[in-house]
Each structure stands twice: as structure tokens, then as C-alpha cells.
Amino acid sequence: MLTTISWIALSIGLICTIIIAIDIIRHPQMMKIMNVVWPINGWFFGPFAVWAYYKWGRLKAKDADEEDDRKKTAKVFVSTSHCAGGCTFGDIVGVPIVAMTGIAVAGSTLFAHYLVEFILAYLFGIAFQFFAIYPMNKGQGVIQSFKASIKADTLSVITFQIGMFGWMAIVHYLLFTQPPKPHEPTYWFMMQIAMIIGFLVSYPPNWWLVRKGIKEAM
Template sequence: MTNRVPDWLTPISWLYIALALLSAAAIAVDIYARHRRHTTVAEEVVWIASALYLGPFALPLYARHGRTTAQTTARTTARTTENDVAATTGQNHDQPTAVAGLPGGGASAIAHLVGVPLVLASGLTIAGIDLWVMIIVIGVLAMAFLFAYERAASERGRAVPVGAAVVAAVLTVLAFDIGMGGWMLLLHFNEFMPPASEGSFWFLMQVGIVLGLLTAYPVVSWLSRRHQTIAPA
């Protein structure tokens, strides 16, 4: 990968990455140390992961739509109904579409953290370019993570059939990749893709995830109206 990224982007990238990590830590502390637990760990991971790409902008979003009432008792393991979930978290499913898209963003963020090192270590390429493999691997991982989230949430009373969860994961990630994958290809073929060892690479991937949220918005909105996807209450 050729790197034509301007030098001034490097300090900005590391600053934003640091703020993203601090924001993710702040959400994690609020959930686990302050006992503001959610019904499933999957929901908690989605909110923490949102800060990995939204950075400090995730904090007001979490405070408004994701912060639960402090709980000092142990989490119940019994199956709950949808009304029980709403009562436990202080949330409901009338959350905005932007919030419903966060599981897809979180799945992509985690898929990048797993997939990029995996592809680089494997040395696999298509037509001599590792980017194609990277996009495919990240996409498949993101679908798997998003499907796992939908099923985990369904097991806690917010029923989404297996088939619907598969459809939601595939359609969401495909729409997401219009922005994310398109951004990666744009950077690569314009020689603005830095090595994965540089902070600017990961910052640009954070930008790509946000672009993916935008291109996936219509699909997530449609799925939400059909109750085939679950917002991270």
C-alpha cells in the first residue's frame, strides 16, 4: 500500500484514536463499575464499540439512548419479555434509526480489529492486492458478528427469527460496504491508503465506518420498520 497521506494527519489521527479509546473506556466504566448493566452483554459491547469509531461523539448518544438505570442486583438469567426489557433498561424500541444502525457499526469496528491483522498475517491477495481480501474478510466477519448480536438480543425476549436475523445481517453489511468498502477502494486507488501500522490507517477506517453508517441508513430504517433488526436498547 502506497502512503500519500499528508504528515499533518498523523497527530490528528492519534489524538482521535486516543479520544475514542478513552470514550470507550468511559462507557465501559459506566456500564460495569457503576452497574448500569443491559439485558445482554451484546448490547453493552455495541455501546462500547460505538466509541471506537464515533469517538467522543458516542458519549452524548450513549447518555441519551443507551444509559440505563443503575442496577445493584445481579442480572437475572431468566427469559424476559419485551416489556420486561424496556422496564429494566429504561429504554424502548422507539429509538432513532441512527441508534438502530450502531450494531452494524460495532460489528464493522470489531471486524476491522480482527480481520485486518488476520489478512496481513496470511499474506493472501486477489490479483496481487490484499485490499480485496480485506474487504471480503471484514464483510464476512461483520455479518457473523451482527447475526450473533441479533440472536443474542432475541434470546432475551426481543424475538427475531433466525432467517430474519440472517437477512438483516447480510443486507445491513452489504449496504454498509457501499460506504466502507467504497471508501477503502477510493483511498487505495488514489494512493492514500497508509500501512495498517500507522495511526492514520485506523483513523481513516473510523471515517469509513461512519460513511458505512450513512449508506446503511435506508436499509436499517426499512428493517426497523419491519421489526427485522434490533436497536441496542
């Protein structure tokens, strides 16, 4: 039953990613990196991501003719989505690296996933933030934009990964006698849930970062 549910959830996520991607091809975002972020978020947030994209994302398309009347809650949601996109991409890249190399940390494959995926999530998270900041502030240069990206997204990435890793620990130690493997659909269904939890955990820090002016509301 869980395998069937996993296939359904993964299929819905893929369909939602395709729906968003097709519309973005027709209506590209003003901020280019969001052309990547929205489809990635469609994979784990499913229909909710499609709804959020059409309600809030489309307002920032190059050809948008509607007034941007989004409230702060929505803008912080998009900022969190931006961080989640980078983290998710890094995590997805990290999983096969650990699976194919068979590396372990302190004798644990889970800890190896934590290490590799955190490093990649951080790198891609900062890169996604850089590609949001630099185009708007080319006058300040690459180095300053890179520093601003680290300042804006470090807390966000860390809290996202904490939420995600917490769920992974529950899956690994509590929910299964034999944790699912990366070649099984259940593993990726659990990862979808992990991304949602990571998003929810990182939303309050993103709100704080925006309120303090450390991070721009998107």
C-alpha cells in the first residue's frame, strides 16, 4: 500500500513540476533563477505549489500585467520557496552520490547523507541566492553579492536542513525496521515529506530575516 501511495505522490509531484515548467516557458519570470525554483517546488509541494505559482509567481512574470498586491506572508513564502529550491536540488544531487559510493560517517549511511546533502544544499542554496542578488546589484560586484548571499541565506538553509534531517531520522530509526533505499519509490516519497517539513521549519527564520532587512522579500 505504501509503495502505491509513494508512486501516486511522486507522479503528482512530477505532473505539477511539468505544469509549472510549461507555463514558465510561456511566461518567464523577471528573476531568472525563479524559472528553476518554481518547478523544483512543484515536485514536493505538488498541487499547492501550482496554486502558489499561479497566485503569486505569475505576478512576477516578465509579461505580467496585474498589480503585485501580495502581502508579506506571500512574499516570505516565495523567499522560502527560493531557499527550498536550492536546498532540494542539492539534496537530490547528494542522494545518488552517497548511494553509489557507499560512504559512511561514524559507521552510518544516514550520517553520510547528512554530511553530503548539507554541503550540497548549502552550496546550491547560496548559489540560488547569488543569482537572485547579483542581477539586481551588479554595481556592487561578484564578491559583495556572494557575501550578501551568504548573509541572507545561511540561517535559512540550516533550518531547512534541520527540519529535513529530523524527518529523515524519524524515518530511519522509528518508522521502518528496514529504512527504504534510494532505488525504492518509498524513499523519495519520504524525501518529499522531508522537503515540506524543511520548508515549514525554515519559514519563521525567513520571516525574521526579511523583517530585519537581512534578506529581501521576494
